[in-house]
Amino acid sequence: MRAILVDDEHLALIGLKKAMEREASEVEIVAAYSDSTKVMAGVLLHRPDVVFLDIHMPDINGLNLGKQIQTVVPGIEIVFVTSYDKYAVQAFELYALDYIMKPLQKDRLRQTILRIKEKLSIRGTKKTHDANSPLICCFNQLQFRLPGMNAQNAKWRTSKAQELFAYLLHHRDRTINRSVLLELLWPELEETKAAQHLYTTIYHIRQTLKNSNMDTISINSGNLEAGYKLDLGEARVDTEEWEYAMRQLGVLDASTADAYEHVLNLYKGDYLGNYDYLWAEHERERLRLLWLYHMRKLCMFYEQQENQKKAIQVHLRIQQLLPDEEESYFSLMKLYDAIGDKIGVEEQYLLLRTKMERDLELPISADITDWYTRWKSVSLTS
Incomplete structure (x- = not known):
């Protein structure tokens, strides 16, 4: 497979290149850029299978550059390289194939290379299956x-x-x-x-x-x-078909919201989630983050449309499948407050406190505690 590497830090670029040469002999590095302004020309010239792209660059955000690459040359796989975990979910807005954290870990890089190979192999041998096939x-x-x-x-x-x-x-x-x-x-x-x-x-x-x-x-x-x-x-394979359906969704608006919701509801839980297979964890997390990103995107859409009831339904679905996601409880507290449902606010706070303090043995974040304290004082006087 042919790859382009992009990182504005020259030493980091050298390190990535050496790691690729050492751990991925099947990858041909056709170009490497520390200047992000030269990347698009390189992509058009070399037409690589995959671009390893640093997210945090001074001239342009790597996420935006990834969007440009996929717009100009559809089908190129993007693997984001980042020092910041907060970008992981955002990366999937572009349907990035993967993301890896700095400093690069040998086993994690090998997982990514194997995933690229499998994706390219599937793309090259993709058959059209009847919807009635097993x-x-x-x-x-x-x-x-x-x-x-x-x-x-x-x-x-x-x-x-x-x-x-x-x-x-x-x-x-x-x-x-x-x-x-x-x-x-x-x-x-x-x-x-x-x-x-x-x-x-x-x-x-x-x-x-x-x-x-x-x-x-x-x-x-x-x-x-x-x-x-x-x-x-x-x-x-249902997970493969689900991901393909996700990639066919267009812009999220009033005319496509139902289609988004339908496809997102096809996600029934973690990939092989009932089994303690450590080798499946990378794919499990990748699909989970892809689903979570678009569920949150759907929530934001409904909130912008002032459709709190639909937003609540989506957040409850997140909470059902990912009960350790603290953010869903807080979002539901605020949504229930917006529709005047005091019992709903209290119930979510109690559920969160039970989950965090008893099950996870962690304190509730200060932002949530402060919000609840202020809400409680106002609700008692109203």
Whole structure:
């Protein structure tokens, strides 16, 4: 893949370039710029697959530059590099492929490179699937849904079989080396015994797919020493389809708000959220942030339209799926106050206090406490 690197700090640019050369030999760095004014010309000249773009630059905000790049050359993937976590959610306004924090961590950079490879691979082999083809559900739990039927839990022989299938699905269309799978699932066993467990587990997965009428999906082994690759055939993946639908949404206005809400409601929970798979956490967080950004955007739209009831519904949905998000409680307190619902304000404050102090063992932020204290004094006198 071809990449352009952008960072106004010369040393940081050198560091990023060296890290890429060291950890990502498959990436060809076609240009690197510390002067943001030269980036657009470079993008048009080199037509890279991906641009690694620093957000905090003096001449132009990296988010704005990313918008310009995607406007002029649609299809280029953007990976933001930032020292500030607060930009992570904003990055997804551009449907950025990923973001990475400075200082760069080797494993985190490798995750990003793998995601770029998978995205480019999927783009190059993208098939048009019938909406009635089988669906693999990955929101919250792993399920299969056949045409005309509700989603069903598969009967996995063991938890290892389920995780192995989920891992191959996560890296679909890419051969996963056998040694990686052995280390992931049976790190405590010596290689020969672990390999036997792997062969047996692959057999059980194939039986489960057959019994679930999902045999459009195949596991290709080829050279057993090399590893295994999952081929979805005609099957679809709900998280992939959801993200594609998100990217088709246009400007949020009165005529598109219902469509936005419909697509956002298709997000049913975290990616493989019911399972403690550490390898899924990066994708889990990425999709969660993408959803959260657009949910907050929808809330702001409804508030600007003075449609507090719709804004409340959206915030309650955020709270339902992400109960640790302190901001949703505060926003609901203010919205309930705006419609004169004192009980709603009190209920949200109590829920927040219980969540923060008992469950998370953290104090409520001073801004919220101060707002509630002022509101309480006014409400008692009114």
